[in-house]
Amino acid sequence: MSKSQTRSPEAELGLLDATMIGMGAMIGAGIFVLTGLAAEIAGPAAILVFALNGVVTAFTGLSYAELAASIPKSGGGYAFVREIFDDFASFIMGWMLWFAYMIAGALYALGFAPNFLELLHVYGVVPPPDQVGAVAVPVIDAALPLAFVLAFVAVLGLVALNAVSTAASGSVETIFTIIKVSILVVFVAFGLASPMFSGAEFQPLFPQSSGAAAVLPAMGLTFIAFEGYDLITTVTEEVQNPRENIPKAIFISLAVTVVVYLAVVTVAIGTLGAEGLADAGEAGIATAATSFMPTGLPIIQNGGALIVFGAVFSTLTALNAVVIASSRVAFSMGREGQLLPSIGQIHHRYGTPFVAILASAVVMLGSVALPTQSAGNMSSLFFLLSFIIVNVAVIRLRRERPNMNRPYEMPFYPAPPLIGIALNLLLTGVLVEYLLRTDPLALALSMAWILLGALVYFALKRVKGQSDREQAAAATEITPEAED
Numbered sequence: 001m002s003k004s005q006t007r008s009p010e011a012e013l014g015l016l017d018a019t020m021i022g023m024g025a026m027i028g029a030g031i032f033v034l035t036g037l038a039a040e041i042a043g044p045a046a047i048l049v050f051a052l053n054g055v056v057t058a059f060t061g062l063s064y065a066e067l068a069a070s071i072p073k074s075g076g077g078y079a080f081v082r083e084i085f086d087d088f089a090s091f092i093m094g095w096m097l098w099f100a101y102m103i104a105g106a107l108y109a110l111g112f113a114p115n116f117l118e119l120l121h122v123y124g125v126v127p128p129p130d131q132v133g134a135v136a137v138p139v140i141d142a143a144l145p146l147a148f149v150l151a152f153v154a155v156l157g158l159v160a161l162n163a164v165s166t167a168a169s170g171s172v173e174t175i176f177t178i179i180k181v182s183i184l185v186v187f188v189a190f191g192l193a194s195p196m197f198s199g200a201e202f203q204p205l206f207p208q209s210s211g212a213a214a215v216l217p218a219m220g221l222t223f224i225a226f227e228g229y230d231l232i233t234t235v236t237e238e239v240q241n242p243r244e245n246i247p248k249a250i251f252i253s254l255a256v257t258v259v260v261y262l263a264v265v266t267v268a269i270g271t272l273g274a275e276g277l278a279d280a281g282e283a284g285i286a287t288a289a290t291s292f293m294p295t296g297l298p299i300i301q302n303g304g305a306l307i308v309f310g311a312v313f314s315t316l317t318a319l320n321a322v323v324i325a326s327s328r329v330a331f332s333m334g335r336e337g338q339l340l341p342s343i344g345q346i347h348h349r350y351g352t353p354f355v356a357i358l359a360s361a362v363v364m365l366g367s368v369a370l371p372t373q374s375a376g377n378m379s380s381l382f383f384l385l386s387f388i389i390v391n392v393a394v395i396r397l398r399r400e401r402p403n404m405n406r407p408y409e410m411p412f413y414p415a416p417p418l419i420g421i422a423l424n425l426l427l428t429g430v431l432v433e434y435l436l437r438t439d440p441l442a443l444a445l446s447m448a449w450i451l452l453g454a455l456v457y458f459a460l461k462r463v464k465g466q467s468d469r470e471q472a473a474a475a476t477e478i479t480p481e482a483e484d
Contacts, residue, residue, distance in 0.1 A: 025228025028318030075332025
């Protein structure tokens with residue numbers, strides 16, 4: 001193995017780039033899709049749903065910040081668990097996180113395609129998305145839906161960008177995130193100034209049928225919106241001054257994301273009403289924008305088109321963020337000898353984890369075939385489980401290494417990680433109960449992935465053990481000759 005293949009990644013990302021990776025993942029398709037779902041379950045209290053999810057996320061965010069400052073290694077939750085727990089536990093953690101990021105990528109790619117088609121339709125390039133035909137594939141004599149092809153192209157394009165340059169992918173993430181946040185700021189400004197906006201839409205706050213109890217299931221189903229700040233810790237070694245910048249990036253991205261979500265949901269409910277927002281479903285934000293924003297605008301035409309434009313950038317930034325994160329988890333596992341060694345190597349020319357990116361892309365492209373809802377549910381379940389483990393990790397590290405250098409220490413320890421464990425367990429229970437009733441396929445696939453991971457772990461361990469024994473035997477045979 002050459003020296004260039006075993007070197008560490010170069011620190012090319014600044015505080016802004018790291019912050020935008022977190023925001024790019026959190027302010028993704030969820031802000032357009034999940035607001036209608038939250039309003040359908042919790043009514044105007046959807047605003048409480050996102051606020052409380054932000055609070056729940058903040059407790060685990062404190063644990064991530066402390067661990068990232070103490071253990072400045074790429075790989076996110078996997079790197080922390082690898083440092084603290086035994087071999088098998090850390091492998092399962094990495095295996096779950098890797099898959100969670102990859103299927104989240106498939107989810108974002110599938111979300112990008114219809115939004116991009118809608119954008120093309122707005123400008124008259126293609127017919128409405130539901131009337132767009134299939135694309136013939138000459139080699140296999142078959143036809144694939146255009147949306148499916150676009151999802152593939154989006155993944156391939158961002159994988160290629162990430163494979164050749166970490167700095168370029170970071171810059172793209174920053175630019176795209178700034179564009180989509182700017183679009184949402186315009187949406188909020190027009191909404192608050194609109195005569196349609198009324199505080200009466202928030203009365204009563206809770207649904208009459210279920211009351212305040214409706215908030216909890218809505219939190220469980222929309223928690224995925226705030227899964228993403230942890231992506232920042234997957235690129236720790238590629239961030240300048242990570243002990244200081246990673247905790248800052250986590251807190252800034254979380255705070256800005258919560259504010260953006262609350263502002264957008266407030267405007268959507270205040271103009272459409274919770275019932276109107278729920279009826280509009282996935283198009284709730286676009287429907288609200290069309291209702292109160294002016295028409296006949298140059299280039300962007302109307303508010304609905306502007307939101308579709310934002311949705312395209314949102315899904316692309318979220319996809320780019322998970323391409324980065326999934327490959328870094330795989331790279332860390334390969335470097336630690338828990339996946340094939342080639343996955344843990346840096347490309348001699350591009351300075352990127354080239355093989356890890358390609359390996360992640362293969363699974364991500366295959367996951368595009370999964371049902372969209374099941375992919376989202378599996379991703380949420382694995383993220384919640386990993387958050388529980390990270391909170392346990394920070395407690396265990398404090399006990400086992402009390403004198404360790406901790407550039408950032410969370411306040412009021414051990415309350416934040418204990419509360420984080422309790423709240424994430426609660427949401428996991430709510431999600432599992434929901435999946436048992438509505439999506440048993442997601443549960444079955446999740447268990448199958450963990451079982452496959454266990455098989456891979458013991459197979460790799462056996463191969464590695466055999467290789468070590470052969471090397472030891474070869475060294476024993478060579479030694480006498482060398483002495484001669």
